[in-house]
Amino acid sequence: MSTRWDEVVIGGGHNGLVCAAYLARAGRKVLVLERRDVLGGAAVSEEVFPGFTFSVASYVVSLFRPRIIQELELTKYGYNVIPMDCAFQPLHDDHGIARWEDSERTRIEIGRYSNHDAENYPKFKQTMTRLGRIAAQLIDRPAPTGVDPQNLRTLIDLFRTVRGVEKHEFQQLVRLLTLSAVDFLDTWFESDILKAPLAASGIIGTFQGIRSPGTAYVLLHHYMGEIDGAFRSWGFARGGTGSVSAACARAAEAHGAIIRTNCQVDKVLVSNNRATGVVLSNGDVINARRIVSNLDPRRTLMGLVGESHLPENVVASLARFKYRGSSGKVNLALNGLPDFTCRPGIGDHLRGDIAIAPNVDYLERAFDEAKYGSFSSRPFINIVIPSLTDPIIAPPGKHVMSCFVQYAPYELTEGPEAWESQRKAFGKTVLDTLEEFAPGLRNHIEHMQVLTPLDLERKFGLTEGNIFHGELSLNQLLFQRPAWGMARYQTPIRNLWMCGSGTHPGGGVMGASGELAAKTLLRKKI
Amino acid sequence: MLPTPFFPRHLPLCKSMDWTRWAGYYVPRSYQLQHENEYYAIRSAAGLIDISPLFKLRITGPDSLALLNRIFVRDLSRLKEGRVAYVAWCDAEGYVLGDGTVSRQGPESYFFTCEDPTAAWLDRHASGMNVSITNETKSLAGLALQGPSSARILIHAGAESVRELKYFGATSTSVNGIDFWVSRSGYTGDLGYEMWPPADCAPELWDTLMEVGSKFALQAVGLKALNVCRIEAGLLQKGVDFHNASRVLTREQKSIPYELGFGWMVNLDREPFVGQSALRKLQQPAWNLIGLEINWEQTRGLYESQGLPPLLPTEAWTSSAPLYRDHARQYQVGYATSGTWSPVLKKYIALATIERSYPSKTVQIELAVEHSRHSVDARIVSPRFYDPPHKRAPVG
Structure with missing residues (x-):
């Protein structure tokens, strides 16, 4: 191994690939090492069953930073996201609510349940969009280094972000930072039916309930989404989410980065508190000036580096950083489409995002069970059927249906290993739940893949099955992600950097952690 | 105003109620409230577009090639059977009157489609020629199937002969007993086909393609989405990006072929064609x-x-x-x-x-x-x- 690498990136997830592309673009000699045979980490497309390509884990794209798309010219390499027009919430026996891009159509839908809410909804959306735009500024630059009373600069920087906010919006912002999703929505809406799918956005990937304080803030993440430079909802990547990673990989390679799959890194070599290289599972040693890890903070520091190299306070803060995955995934290969009792037939309402979240209590009850160590007997399910818009991922006339399922707590009462024996029951629960809303779905299932949080950990290296490399809760964001003093991608080990979702801003397929890590490393002004 | 042969199919699908006029016909600008789904259908699946309002002429007879070579700035002598050519034609001053496509259906038979009525213009230049010009604008419908899934849909529908069709190739084919002429061409810059079925059985063809296409995320697509696609492909729209010289008043509104990027079509060293001497003499393009x-x-x-x-x-x-x-x-x-x-x-x-x-x-x-x-x-x-x-x- 004679090549002297400037940077070795551990992990070919989308953030690692974005980071590698930026480094290579700056002329660095970059090597990416991916443990699996496919790139993308959790942003991956795999032909799980012949003819059926699934976005196995991460299934929608919204927050991917437009700046990255432009700077890395990702469209040239196949980046293509198709926006969704609809968010549909089926109910047991009624119409349900479909929220469309067309605001009048949405008003009519919500008006079936509450005229008050129907009229308020556009105002709500407008306020959230404005606040989301302000918060989005935080995800496009490195986190402030901390809130330090001794150093007013950082405080001023932080407050500069909210400079343009009007008084009433500032009140909303404070509510978002302090309230639970439901409490916040209570200030806007009266219908429990409308509130449920909105509140569900606040708990995705966290081990909290919709009535847990702090969950309101996460709602904002759903209004920071940008597709084509416009603030809007979610979209499907053509060819599955893995095509986003593939585009990043091709961009990195075009700039000269080398990417190796089937290369597991076992250890980061540290001497004199400096990282000098990595050791692969086959014993090969690869030296580099700097190591950048796309793995989560625990795997990187406690795993690859080892506790003995770390100061005690760092070990303690890493232990405090919460993962506690709360979701699973069920992927279905179908030979027909679900037929919802409340809205029969095949229509445009199936083309977007479908939320099994009939009311507020349903969601809170789902959390109750998880709190005490079992998966929800009636979980929140977020469904998408991307083959309706992107036919190449399924055989003609057939479909892939992706179901994100919460709560599926990593820590079952009997411990995480118990998932092995509960996988089947978990899959059955999901199907039973779906059948309540779309009877006959089972008859259309050709294949089924059930991923428990334990599977997510084993397959994708997501510690405790947390899809965001650490909970996206207020106390784990900005300068606290993953810990005070580590928010700017550098670790306590010199020349060891992190670029994964466990660093600021983290979460979702947005590429920002990878971009900002690379730019910080390159000392680029952002 | 006239309904196209597909009008009864558009009516229930056109939820936007957003129609426009095109060459005397009503066509949907979009079917859905937002045209974006239709756009994405073309770029990631397939879209079905009613292009019936296009003018359709069949030129046959021993002098058909001579006539076309007299009209078009492009020399079609080497256009083989089963091939399509993009063409433009000028007035005597060398200003562009229109653009369109010509496909060669047989040794002495050509099929020509364009945006403006051009039959009379052809007639004027055909005197003394042994050629027959048939206006099939009403008797034929026009249907474009565009997008990456378009070939799979046509093949699944039974149009086997499109499998071998190269870009800008054309052939006759059959779907469900309906025979029609099809070319691998379009106005979207994507993989796609343009079909010219007889007007009376055109709705049947629409139904078949929609049914087969439902397995490939096919959607009916209106002119709004088509317009986005054609700009992406860099295809000009007459009346927008350039004008028919016979319909405008000033030189500034007219264009010579070189000004529209049509220079590659023009061959000045051949038998005379309309506008040739003007183009020879012409000052530098502006x-x-x-x-x-x-x-x-x-x-x-x-x-x-x-x-x-x-x-x-x-x-x-x-x-x-x-x-x-x-x-x-x-x-x-x-x-x-x-x-x-x-x-x-x-x-x-x-x-x-x-x-x-x-x-x-x-x-x-x-x-x-x-x-x-x-x-x-x-x-x-x-x-x-x-x-x-x-x-x-x-x-x-």
Whole structure:
């Protein structure tokens, strides 16, 4: 191994690939090492069953930073996201609510349940969009280094972000930072039916309930989404989410980065508190000036580096950083489409995002069970059927249906290993739940893949099955992600950097952690 | 106004109630409330578009080639059977009257489609020739199937012969007992086909394709989405990006082929064609047709300086936007004629006409943001913005 690498990136997830592309673009000699045979980490497309390509884990794209798309010219390499027009919430026996891009159509839908809410909804959306735009500024630059009373600069920087906010919006912002999703929505809406799918956005990937304080803030993440430079909802990547990673990989390679799959890194070599290289599972040693890890903070520091190299306070803060995955995934290969009792037939309402979240209590009850160590007997399910818009991922006339399922707590009462024996029951629960809303779905299932949080950990290296490399809760964001003093991608080990979702801003397929890590490393002004 | 043969099919599908007129016919601008799904159908699955209003002429007889070579600036002598050619034609002064496509159906038989009525123009130049010109505009329907899944849909529907069809190839085929002429061509810059079934059984063909297509995410697509696609492909629209010289009043409104990027079609060293001597004598072309990539960061900045989220021009505009040499907007060097946000390229693009002598690679385009006018940098590029390999690749 004679090549002297400037940077070795551990992990070919989308953030690692974005980071590698930026480094290579700056002329660095970059090597990416991916443990699996496919790139993308959790942003991956795999032909799980012949003819059926699934976005196995991460299934929608919204927050991917437009700046990255432009700077890395990702469209040239196949980046293509198709926006969704609809968010549909089926109910047991009624119409349900479909929220469309067309605001009048949405008003009519919500008006079936509450005229008050129907009229308020556009105002709500407008306020959230404005606040989301302000918060989005935080995800496009490195986190402030901390809130330090001794150093007013950082405080001023932080407050500069909210400079343009009007008084009433500032009140909303404070509510978002302090309230639970439901409490916040209570200030806007009266219908429990409308509130449920909105509140569900606040708990995705966290081990909290919709009535847990702090969950309101996460709602904002759903209004920071940008597709084509416009603030809007979610979209499907053509060819599955893995095509986003593939585009990043091709961009990195075009700039000269080398990417190796089937290369597991076992250890980061540290001497004199400096990282000098990595050791692969086959014993090969690869030296580099700097190591950048796309793995989560625990795997990187406690795993690859080892506790003995770390100061005690760092070990303690890493232990405090919460993962506690709360979701699973069920992927279905179908030979027909679900037929919802409340809205029969095949229509445009199936083309977007479908939320099994009939009311507020349903969601809170789902959390109750998880709190005490079992998966929800009636979980929140977020469904998408991307083959309706992107036919190449399924055989003609057939479909892939992706179901994100919460709560599926990593820590079952009997411990995480118990998932092995509960996988089947978990899959059955999901199907039973779906059948309540779309009877006959089972008859259309050709294949089924059930991923428990334990599977997510084993397959994708997501510690405790947390899809965001650490909970996206207020106390784990900005300068606290993953810990005070580590928010700017550098670790306590010199020349060891992190670029994964466990660093600021983290979460979702947005590429920002990878971009900002690379730019910080390159000392680029952002 | 007339209904196209597909009108009864459009009615229940056209939820937007957004119709427009095209050459005397009613056609949907979009079927859904938002045209975006239709756009994405073309770019990631397939779209079915009613193009029946196009004028359709069949030219047959021993002198058919001679007639076409007399009319078109392009020499068709080497056009083989089963091939399609993009053509333009001029008036005697060398100004462009129109553009269209011609396919050769047999040794002495050609099929010609275009935007404006051209039968009389052909007739005028056919005197003494042994040729017959049949106007099939009403007896044939026109249906475009465009997008990466289009070949699979046609093949599944039984049109086996399209499997071997190369880009700009044409053949006769059959679906469900309906025989028709099909060419691998279109107005979207994607893989796609244009079909010309008899008007009376055209709705049946629509039904068959929609049914087969339902397995491939096929959607009916209106003109709004088509317009975005054709700008991405750098295809000109008559009446927008250039004008029929016989319908306008000033030289400035007319174009010679070289000014529209049609120079490659013109062969001056051959038997006479209409406009040839004028084009021979013609002074230097004054204009160039170009593509523009409008700086999105600056555009976005203009919105943000007003506290607004950027407003994406997701619906193509076809008004005129002046181009300047300088930010002060003192010296105008051209004008953009149509533009759109390109969702597939993530770029704000436009087609424009610019002074041929303009030396720089960037230009200032005037944009209105909220209620004030600004100028933004635009990079001059080839107008063929989107040109995916699958457009030309074998379909297998």
